[in-house]
Amino acid sequence: MSLLKKNKGAFSIALLAIIAIGLWTSYQYVFAAPAKTNEITATYTGAADEFKYLVTENPASWSQKIVQLKGTVTAINEEGILLNGTIYCQFENKQNLQSISKNQSVVIKGKYVGFDELLMEIKINQCIIIQ
Amino acid sequence: MKSISIIIFCFMTALQLNAQKYFTRTGVTQFEASEKAFEPIAATNKSTTVLLNTNTGAIAAQVFMAGFQFKNALMQEHFNENYMESHKYPKATFKGELQDFSNENLKRNSSFELSGTLSVKGVEKEIETTVTVKEENNRIYISGSFYVSPNDFGIKIPSIVREKIAQQIQISIAYELTEKK
Numbered sequence: 001m002s003l004l005k006k007n008k009g010a011f012s013i014a015l016l017a018i019i020a021i022g023l024w025t026s027y028q029y030v031f032a033a034p035a036k037t038n039e040i041t042a043t044y045t046g047a048a049d050e051f052k053y054l055v056t057e058n059p060a061s062w063s064q065k066i067v068q069l070k071g072t073v074t075a076i077n078e079e080g081i082l083l084n085g086t087i088y089c090q091f092e093n094k095q096n097l098q099s100i101s102k103n104q105s106v107v108i109k110g111k112y113v114g115f116d117e118l119l120m121e122i123k124i125n126q127c128i129i130i131q
Numbered sequence: 132m133k134s135i136s137i138i139i140f141c142f143m144t145a146l147q148l149n150a151q152k153y154f155t156r157t158g159v160t161q162f163e164a165s166e167k168a169f170e171p172i173a174a175t176n177k178s179t180t181v182l183l184n185t186n187t188g189a190i191a192a193q194v195f196m197a198g199f200q201f202k203n204a205l206m207q208e209h210f211n212e213n214y215m216e217s218h219k220y221p222k223a224t225f226k227g228e229l230q231d232f233s234n235e236n237l238k239r240n241s242s243f244e245l246s247g248t249l250s251v252k253g254v255e256k257e258i259e260t261t262v263t264v265k266e267e268n269n270r271i272y273i274s275g276s277f278y279v280s281p282n283d284f285g286i287k288i289p290s291i292v293r294e295k296i297a298q299q300i301q302i303s304i305a306y307e308l309t310e311k312k
Contacts (some may be wrong), residue, residue, distance in 0.1 A: 034204040063221055064197045064211065079157040079177075088156055090178050114195040114221050118180050119156065125178055125198055 037126045042068040048084045059115045068109040089127040096129050107131035151185040153271050158306035160194050169295040174199040181306045188232025192225040214286055223251040241265050251284040276303040
């Protein structure tokens, strides 16, 4: 008790610091922005064609997973690229698209959102170029 | 037998040439469910697929729940896991028609009635709304908005957050379609 009395000032400062850290951490947790593609480790890394096969086996299991794919660019439009004919990779930063040309081999990383049955394509969002 | 298949083939080719389709993979669908005085609840999906047959005005659209981007990670997680159950119901679809749509009418006016079936979480609901349709540089622009209620699709909102989420959720669409070759 005497120790507590002696260091009253130091104790209250420590207590305040702990409360402040607690508040800051919970604030960070509640108001955090969604993680960017580059901050998340890819669940799958490999060839685009193999990934296509895995998706057709069980499309639902890939939802919201980050994947890293190697393939050939078969088409380019304003928002993204088509990889191996049936994987559409949409970019957030369109400037990244300028360095890509048709028939080039690329490695991209992005979020799998689903298999589009209207166009029979796999959709990957928030893509970034790895190579 | 051979001649019949040739006739069928010619017929199919003729149909193919006739059926003019416009599409996009990157249409913007937004929703806004904020209540005044509470934090904003809104998300944007920039990867909506839309197909439009310009001969008939038939329209089909598909949006993935996982493609909705929130400003807040926790809200996005709750949306996918608690409210929409994205793993079970990964997408919402719309099938419908732009009433009295034709290339001639498109030149004359820019306001069309859109009606059809919206399917969310496996529940179907008829939607009727007016959208703006414009053609510019061989692109067709469709935009508009309508309201839906979470109740319509069996989306349960816990009482603790009920006051923070609007009863009527506004869905806005903005699609830029290019010709499908």
